[in-house]
Amino acid sequence: MEMVPAWAPAVGFTLLPHVGVFLGSKITKREIPTWYQTVQKPSWCPPNWVFPTVWGTLYTSMGYGSYLVWKELGGFNEKSVVPLGLYAGNLAVNWSWTPVFFGAHKMGWGLVILLLTTGTATATTTSWYNINKTAAYLMVPYLAWLSFASALNYWIWKNNHKKK
Structure with missing residues (x-):
């Protein structure tokens, strides 16, 4: 039986x-030069190349x-369910932003998703802190x-949503 190389995990x-970037790239490539260029943005909005x-x-x-946490806890087991589960939830919420904001042009719902992403990222970081401080610090940026x-x-939502 062949062992998985130590570096593979x-x-x-x-x-x-990065899976989320790959999955959302078709949407962003289509919408940035068309729809997003027409959206009013603040003077402090970075140029498009900064985001990726x-x-x-x-x-x-x-x-x-996440690897450091997984390794510290000895892999996928009872101890890793909460910290890695929070992280998985954070990724899922994070990845949903692109299709909602860019794909559906739902700026308000995009904001809701970002706030949920921030909440799950905060919970993830907090759960990681007592397991591996380096892992938690890697979440701060x-x-x-x-x-x-x-x-x-x-x-963007405040200055672009349709007035009734």
Whole structure:
């Protein structure tokens, strides 16, 4: 029987968050040059190229953090259900933002999703802190970016939703 190389779980956990980027890329590639270009944005909105750069870095950091938690707890077992379950929930909520905001053009629901993402990321970070402090610290830039992204999403929603 062939053993899995020792580095494989680290690579797998680190790459896992990028699945959402891959799944949402068709939507963003279609909507950024068309719909998103017409959306009013604040002066403090970064240029479009910043977003994939930042998200790629954040996904790599949090993915590696999840590996550290998994390794510290001895894999998938009773002890890892809550910290890795919170993380899985966070990824699912995070990945849902692109189809809602860019695909359906639901800016208000996008904001709700970002706030839920921030809440689940905070719960994940808190649960990781007593398991592996490095893993928790790797989540801090993600939490900061989620705060910024929420403020940006709020501004865009407030200044672009249809007035009744």
